[in-house]
Amino acid sequence: MPHDDKNAARRYPPVGAEDDLPPFDLPQVPGTGVQGAEGSASPVQRASISERARAAALPPYLTGLNPEQREAVEALDGPVLVLAGAGTGKTRVLTTRIAHILATGRAYGSQILAVTFTNKAAREMKHRIGGLVGGAVEAMPWLGTFHSIGVKILRRHAELVDLKSGFTILDTDDQLRLLKQVIEAEGLDKDRWPARQLAGLIDGWKNRGLTPSKVPPGEGFAFGNGKGAALYAAYQKRLKELNAADFGDLLLETLRLFMEHPDVLADYHRRFRYILVDEYQDTNVVQYLWLRLIAQGSPNICCVGDDDQSIYGWRGAEVDNILRFEKDFPGARIIRLERNYRSTGNILAAASGLIAQNKGRLGKTLFTDGETGDKVTVMGVWDDEEEARSVVREIEEQGKAGQRLNGIAILVRASFQMRAFEDRFVTTGIPYRVIGGPRFYERAEVKDALAYLGVTLNPANDLKFERIVNVPKRGLGDTSVERIHALARARDIPLFRAAREIVETEELGGKARKSLRDLVTAFERWRSLIDTMKHTELAELILDESGYTAHWQNDKSPQAQSRLENLKELVRFMHEFETLEAFLEHVSLVMDTEQGDDGERVSLMTLHAAKGLEFDTVFLPGWEEGLFPHQRALDESGEKGLEEERRLAYVGLTRARRQAKVSFAQNRRTRGLYQSALPSRFVDDLPEANVEVLETKSPFGGAYQNFGNPFEGGFGRGGYGKSRFDNAEPRFGATYDTPGWQRAQSYEKTKSRDENWSRDAEQRRRSAMRPTITIEGELIASSAAAGAGYAVGTRVRHQKFGLGTVTDVDGNKLTIEFDRAGRKRVVDSFVTPA
DNA sequence: CGAGGACAGATTTTT
């Protein structure tokens, strides 16, 4: 992660420091110059001469924009909402707009506030702005995530919100540990009132901008015998005592700071001339309030988003924010980007038809000048296994036909669906990657290591100390820890100091006393080395001396190896930072490791994780009622939930450049039970004209259909539930109404498409020559590199299944008896010799 | 302390 503000986060320069930075060295637009030095008044009005001159000599970054994009880039004055549909060049507009502000000399980089939701997006923006203006991105200190900008502001004014500038940022584990303590301190049963639930509540409140005193009485009441809000207050108090903030605080406390200290707010008003917000549809209440406060200083706020892609309502996002933009910012200009550069006509039409069923949209109509392309296919299959088999079979065929695997993705609604696909990939030997899921920094071993480093740096970090005091096991059980706690409480000192003192007493048993003394001594020694030893070496030393490395080396579980790898990766990653402190600061906010290009692989991920990505071919399995839309979304959020699910379907479809393939299973194994399911209503939402219904292809030919294919005789017949294909009144004027006809037609389509396949070869070759799509996100699992031949009896290791013994070899297919996972058939490239 | 059994819970996930 090359460009994050690792340094900026370490020093806490006073407000105004960067204003002295020199302006970008940019090719100046004719007739303009860098105007308005620091602190000067409103942007200088351009003379019409310069306007004309500028139009005559279009700066290079403006060429290639379509009229709407260009309008969005050039509308610098006043509030602007850019409604950017999927694949319409949203990021391009945002980055070009920034380049434009800089190039026209309207503001310095340090006077632009640009917020994103994810580090990935921030990184991408920095990268692309760098490309446009030539690497001067270091001078954009206020481009970052809401959270990272929040921290930056809070560090500067920490005392005003009862913190000290060096406050630590709690991760989820720390937060839970602390909440558990708070719950117990209130005399509540921690089993009856799980910390997780309280964490959820508090998060929700913080997302809505509610401090403890503002929590609506009814809401706090549901938890802990009516003590919900009190627990929240107690938690906040503890946070201050620990000089710590959780993620929610990074926003909420900044908001409080602004509201309680208008002079501070005014500073930022003066500072920010231009405000840009990415993914506005995902903002929650705090973020919204935060932005509104800051925007009081400048009308030049530009929010970019797509109400149709709002899929994070469940974690506090308010679509309303984007729907309400015009009211919030009177005189706002609304610019719609509707020209899609990604998908074929059929895919776009199908997606548009689907999303049109939602109410309460701002409304956009995507179009493309590109080819019509293949229709979206819909396929019903017998069950989830059959679905995985047929999808993977098709991927195999496409792969053989020369389609790049990096251009193929399977997008599922819930992660348990991935399993069936992974199994098929493993048995067929098709390389795949899983994107999303638990992140690097969330892994236990990484957190443990970070805890060691954190305590070394800051012995007052109680939560981290508690995390590793007995990891690896060193005989310091609950009793010992509780005694340390008691002393710490009694004397009002950090745990570490209490530990140091308690070993001088007789309070602990001999064994515990010795290991605690050793631990304390070790930490003190490590601490003494901080200034003299290189931080990466120190980290290695700590991990070795603490016994942590050995702990995993001695661990026999299949994951032990990869955990050790992760530790190495962590240390490797530290090299990019100057100091231990800088590293830890960065890590608490950002910890996605960039994934290198690891060759051609099919991508497997959830629909949520797919937002922002694109693929040539997208498989969308599991379109069944109850799964997608998910039952819980319907139960908990009713119509709103349904619409969000539909937007998720829309996001899924619009990831596809050339082919979108929907499927659903009539039966699915869920929680052990084999249950029948109805096709998703979203299948019915697709416009007939852009859909092609596929026959279930089966390796068993007709015989298979005889015993199981529910589509014998067509959709919906035979008691498998109603489908739109039964509808007496086809909504889009379909020209068929009998299942037989429909089947025949789809067969024809399939055939002619296959024939077109070779004719399209040229086209495909061209698309294959497009630059490889970058798949950002985190690689969680993937097949291993190619393996060699294995003999029966060989001990091997599999990434997922662990150790096992080869019992049969058939070409490159091995039958392996796994110690833990039982017998599996696996392609040899997925295992390594043990 | 560690192993093994009982038990609940099983969408989506960033920071």
Place this chain on the structure above:
DNA sequence: TCTGTCCTCG
């Protein structure tokens, strides 16, 4: 059905 967590027992 599977997983992760908690609790008990040796």
